[in-house]
Amino acid sequence: MRISARTQYALGAMLALAVADRPVHAERIAVTQEIPRRFCDNILLQLRRAGLIRSQRGPDGGYWLARPAGQIALADVIRVTEGAEPPARPFSPAAAPLAEIWDRLRSHENALLSEITLADVIAAGDPRSPADASKDGGFRPSPNGLLDGGPRSTGNGSAAVGREAR
Amino acid sequence: MRISARTQYALGAMLALAVADRPVHAERIAVTQEIPRRFCDNILLQLRRAGLIRSQRGPDGGYWLARPAGQIALADVIRVTEGAEPPARPFSPAAAPLAEIWDRLRSHENALLSEITLADVIAAGDPRSPADASKDGGFRPSPNGLLDGGPRSTGNGSAAVGREAR
């Protein structure tokens, strides 16, 4: 499970947008998430091109989520920043059964990251409210019980300002 | 789940040793596993230093497993070739809950790779015998059923020639 700095930053930025109730400047994201300023620009641009966030230029511009936080899975973000993985090198006959093992690991990882949404992560970090996270299949912090199955939570992530932009 | 060429090669080499019933030359391993010759040397050396295999120099020398194939988990091999992972970069407050998710992914991955032994992989690839793999918690190929729990298989991996070497 490789997590690049870029991906870590992108997730932080998305979470920052998810908790805000109005457009946020790149500057602010960079500071609060401790992302190098220009690199932050760079990442936000990539996220916008992928359709995960929207933006507005000029003074009073900023970024916001394209969809409610409850409808954006961690996997959605990670896929963008990590890009497509290079084709696996061919297996020798003796090592062929390993292919299936790698597949299973990838599947599990993918299933988990596709279940957990930005809203789930925020709920897990919020001192109040995490009690009812079990109801919607959300992610609960320490007292174990991750991914007990259940449908993806669909709550609006608090960041849905009515505003039209590209 | 990153798998470097080095790790893939190392696993192939270990499997090649696991199916052999006597010492195998680096040359032979390189050919059958399609590993660049000198690189193969390099990797075998690392595996020996880690105590996973033993060796003998000179004509009629070669390499063999230090322990039965049923007592060498994939994780044992991977740990050697991948080395220790670099310390994770600090999390911003908003992204803190992610730490636990990464932990769980790593744990699951580790648990799985620690359960599956070289002998299990060989059994999975072998046309005959994979039927009874379920008894010893082993890894079964396609007809699903991975990691049903159960203790690590302990069968001798067919490669235990009595021979003393460093």
Added chain:
DNA sequence: ACCATTCCTACTATACAAGTAGGAATAATA
């Protein structure tokens, strides 16, 4: 003595990750 093999250190080449630079486009405001 000869030869095949393992053993060891160090080196190179390439790719990718992380981050930077310079400025163009856009939009609010005065």
Added chain:
DNA sequence: TATTATTCCTACTTGTATAGTAGGAATGGT
């Protein structure tokens, strides 16, 4: 319309890890 704050875009630099190579020393069988 000028100013200014912001996003937008391409391209560059730099560091680090991966993949693989080179040259030869040590060992052991015949």
